Amino acid sequence: MGLNIFLVARKAKGILPSPKEVAKWISSNYGEMVERFWSGEDEQGLPLLTAQLHPAAESLMFTWLGLAINFAAKTSGAGPGYHHFLSEFLDDFAANFKLVWDAPDEQQGTGDESGYFFSRDIESLHTAFEDWLASLSARILEVLAEHYKRPVHLSMPEGALFQVESAVVTPMGPRDDAWLQRAANEPEAAFDLFPWNDQEMGAAYWLGRALCLMWSEVRWRNPYVDKETELLKKVVDALKRAWELNPNLSYPFSEWHEINTLLEDESALAKQIAQRARSHKGPLVGYRRGDVEIEALRGWSVCIPGSFLVRDEDDGGICAYADSREVWVSSLSVVKKDGKPPSATELLRDEKKPAPQMRFNENGVQGIANIVQKTGEEGTYFQLEGRVAVLGNLAITTILFPSEEHRSWAEAVWKSLRHQALL
Numbered sequence: 001m002g003l004n005i006f007l008v009a010r011k012a013k014g015i016l017p018s019p020k021e022v023a024k025w026i027s028s029n030y031g032e033m034v035e036r037f038w039s040g041e042d043e044q045g046l047p048l049l050t051a052q053l054h055p056a057a058e059s060l061m062f063t064w065l066g067l068a069i070n071f072a073a074k075t076s077g078a079g080p081g082y083h084h085f086l087s088e089f090l091d092d093f094a095a096n097f098k099l100v101w102d103a104p105d106e107q108q109g110t111g112d113e114s115g116y117f118f119s120r121d122i123e124s125l126h127t128a129f130e131d132w133l134a135s136l137s138a139r140i141l142e143v144l145a146e147h148y149k150r151p152v153h154l155s156m157p158e159g160a161l162f163q164v165e166s167a168v169v170t171p172m173g174p175r176d177d178a179w180l181q182r183a184a185n186e187p188e189a190a191f192d193l194f195p196w197n198d199q200e201m202g203a204a205y206w207l208g209r210a211l212c213l214m215w216s217e218v219r220w221r222n223p224y225v226d227k228e229t230e231l232l233k234k235v236v237d238a239l240k241r242a243w244e245l246n247p248n249l250s251y252p253f254s255e256w257h258e259i260n261t262l263l264e265d266e267s268a269l270a271k272q273i274a275q276r277a278r279s280h281k282g283p284l285v286g287y288r289r290g291d292v293e294i295e296a297l298r299g300w301s302v303c304i305p306g307s308f309l310v311r312d313e314d315d316g317g318i319c320a321y322a323d324s325r326e327v328w329v330s331s332l333s334v335v336k337k338d339g340k341p342p343s344a345t346e347l348l349r350d351e352k353k354p355a356p357q358m359r360f361n362e363n364g365v366q367g368i369a370n371i372v373q374k375t376g377e378e379g380t381y382f383q384l385e386g387r388v389a390v391l392g393n394l395a396i397t398t399i400l401f402p403s404e405e406h407r408s409w410a411e412a413v414w415k416s417l418r419h420q421a422l423l
Contacts, residue, residue, distance in 0.1 A: 001139075002076035002155075003132050005086065005117060006110045009069045009099040016069055017097045019049040022062055025096060026051055030089070053089075054078045055212040056155060056171035056195050060086075069099070075114075077155035077171065079194025080122075080129045081205065087117045122199070129194075130187040137183035137190070140168060144177070154193070157216065159295045162287035163303065171195055171212045173285065203246035210238035214255055214285045219307045221322065222262055228309070232259050240269065254280035293416070294318070296329045300395045303416035324381075326400040327413055333393050341392025348389050358386075360415055365390055369414050371407065384410045388417040395419075 017025075019039050027034065035052040042048040042063060050059040057078040063070040071090065075083040094101060104111025104118060112118060114128035140152050144167060153161060153169045166174030170193050175183075183190035191197055195208030213235050223229040239256055242249060257277035260270040288306030295301050297316045304310075304327055308320040317330030336342050344366040356368035369386030384399040395417050399410045 001132075001136060002074045003083065003113050003128060005071070005073045005075065005083075005090075005112045007071045007090065007112075007117070008102040008108075008110055009071060009094060010067060010102065011097070011099050014098070016064065016067065016099075019047050019062065019064065022049055022093075022097075023051070025093070029092065053086075054082055054196065055209065055217065057082055068102075076129070076132055079191070079196040080125050081194070081196035081198045081200075083114065083116060083125060083129075084122070084199045085196070085201070087112075087120070090117065126188075129191075133183050133187040133190060133193065134185070137180050137187070141177075141180050141184060144180075160216075161293040161301075162216075162306070163291040163293065164287060169287070171215060172208070173211075173215055203242040203249055206238045206242035206245070207249055207251065210235050210242065211252065211285065213238075214252065214259075215287055217288075218259070218286060219288050219309070219322075220258065220286050221307050224309055224322070229263075232263055235259055236263065236265070243269070251276075252285045253277040255285045294320070296331060296395065296417075298331045298333055298393060299420040300329065300331050300393070301418050301420070302327065302329055302395075302397070302413065304413060324402045325406060325409075326398075328398040329395060329417070330397075331393065331395045335392065343391060344389035347392075347394045348387055358411065362415075365418060367414060367417065369411070371410070382407065382410070384414055386414040386417075388414070390419045390421060393419050393421070 023037055023039060027037075030053060033053045035055055036059070038048075038050045038059070040048055047064040049062040051062075052059040054077075058074045061070075061072040063072075073086060075086060090101070093099070102110060114125050115121070116125040116128070136154070140154070143152065150161065151164055151166050151169050151174070155171055156162075156169055162169050164174050167177045167180055168175040172193060172195055175193070179190060183193070195212050196205055197208075198204055213231065217231055218235060219228065223232060236256070236259055239251065243251070253273055253276040257270075257274045260273060286306075290306055291303050292306040293301050293303045294310060296318050304320045305322065308322045308325075308327070310318055310320045313319055313328075313330070315330055317328065320327040334342055334347060344364070348366055348368050354370060356370055358367075358369045358371075360367045365388060367386060367388040369384055371382055371384045374381055374383050382401050382404070384397070384401075386397045386399070388395045388397070397414055397417065399413055401407070401410050
C-alpha cells in the first residue's frame with residue numbers, strides 16, 4: 001500500500017539506452033543522492049536496473065521490455081517533496097535519451113497514482129499524500145485494536161524489525177497511538193512522518209536525509225569496516241549541509257556529537273556541536289541502540305543487538321558480530337521418506353549429541369542447547385550450540401561470547417529464533 005508511479009518510455013527513432021548507459025547518467029547527474037545500484041535481470045529474465053536515491057524510499061526500477069523501458073517507483077516513504085523531485089528527474093531522463101512517456105492507461109495499470117506527473121498540480125499532490133496517510137493510519141489503528149503485539153513498521157526497509165516500545169516504527173522515528181489518531185483524522189498535521197516534504201532541496205531535506213540514516217542505519221559504535229565509516233561521514237555531511245543553510249532547525253546535537261567523536265572530528269564546528277549537545281534531554285535517535293529482529297534463511301528470524309554487523313555466509317546462513325560476540329545461524333527444511341515433514345520433536349532428536357542442558361517449548365517452537373567453555377588464541381570464551389525446530393524446519397545456531405555475564409544474553413538470542421510459519 002503506497003503511492004506509486006508506473007510509466008512506460010519509448011523512443012521514436014533509434015535504439016533505447018542500455019542499463020549501463022542509464023546507470024552512468026544517474027551517477028553523473030545524481031551521484032551524491034545514490035544510496036545503492038543494482039543491475040541484472042528480473043524474474044522473467046528481462047534487463048533490470050534499480051537505483052535508490054533516498055534512504056527512506058524504495059529503489060527505482062527500470063525494466064527493458066522490447067522497444068520500451070518500464071519505470072516503477074513508490075514515493076510514499078519519502079514524501080511529497082520526493083515525488084515532486086522524481087517527476088523532474090523523469091523529465092530530465094526522457095529529455096536526455098530522447099524518450100517519450102506513454103499517456104496513463106488504467107487498463108494497463110500505468111500512470112501516476114497521485115496524478116502529479118501529468119498535472120504538476122502541487123495541491124493535488126499533497127491531497128493524495130494526505131488521503132494515503134489518513135487511510136493507512138486508520139487501518140493500522142484497526143490492526144492494533146485486534147491485539148497485534150508488534151509495532152507496525154511503516155515505510156521501513158525489509159529484513160529488519162526494530163524492537164521498540166511504540167505503535168509505529170517510521171523512517172523518522174517511532175510514533176505512538178496519539179500520532180496515529182492525529183494522522184487518521186488530520187493527516188496534514190502528521191507530515192513529520194516524511195523526511196522530504198518541501199519541493200526544494202533545502203536544509204529540511206538534508207536534515208531529513210541524515211535523520212533517516214541515523215534512525216535505521218548507524219550502529220552507534222566504532223566502525224569495523226570502511227562501509228560503516230563512510231556511512232558516518234555521509235550523515236555528518238548531510239547535517240553540515242543543513243546547518244549551513246539553516247542553523248535554526250531542530251538538530252540532534254547529542255547524536256551528531258557522538259558521530260563526530262567516532263570520526264575523531266575536532267573541527268571548530270564539532271566543538272560547537274559538542275557544546276550544544278550538553279543541554280540535550282530526552283531519548284536518543286537510533287533504533288540500533290536496541291535490538292533488531294533480522295531475517296535468516298528459509299523463513300527463520302533471530303533477534304540480535306542492533307549494533308551487530310551482519311554478514312551473509314556461503315551456505316545461505318548469516319553471521320552477526322560485535323564486541324567479541326558472534327551469532328551464527330543456518331537452517332534446513334526436511335521431508336521424511338513418506339513425503340511428510342518431521343515434527344519439531346523428531347528434528348531435535350539426536351542420540352549422538354550430548355544431552356541438552358537447556359530446553360524450551362513455546363507456541364509451537366521447540367529448542368535445545370548446550371553451553372561449553374573453550375580456549376582459543378585470545379583466551380577462554382563460551383560457546384552456545386543450539387537447535388530450534390518447527391514442523392519440517394530446523395535452525396542451527398552457534399553463539400560465542402567472552403564471559404559469564406553474557407550467558408543470559410546468549411540464551412535469549414537462541415530462544416528468539418522464530419519461523420514465519422508461526423508468526
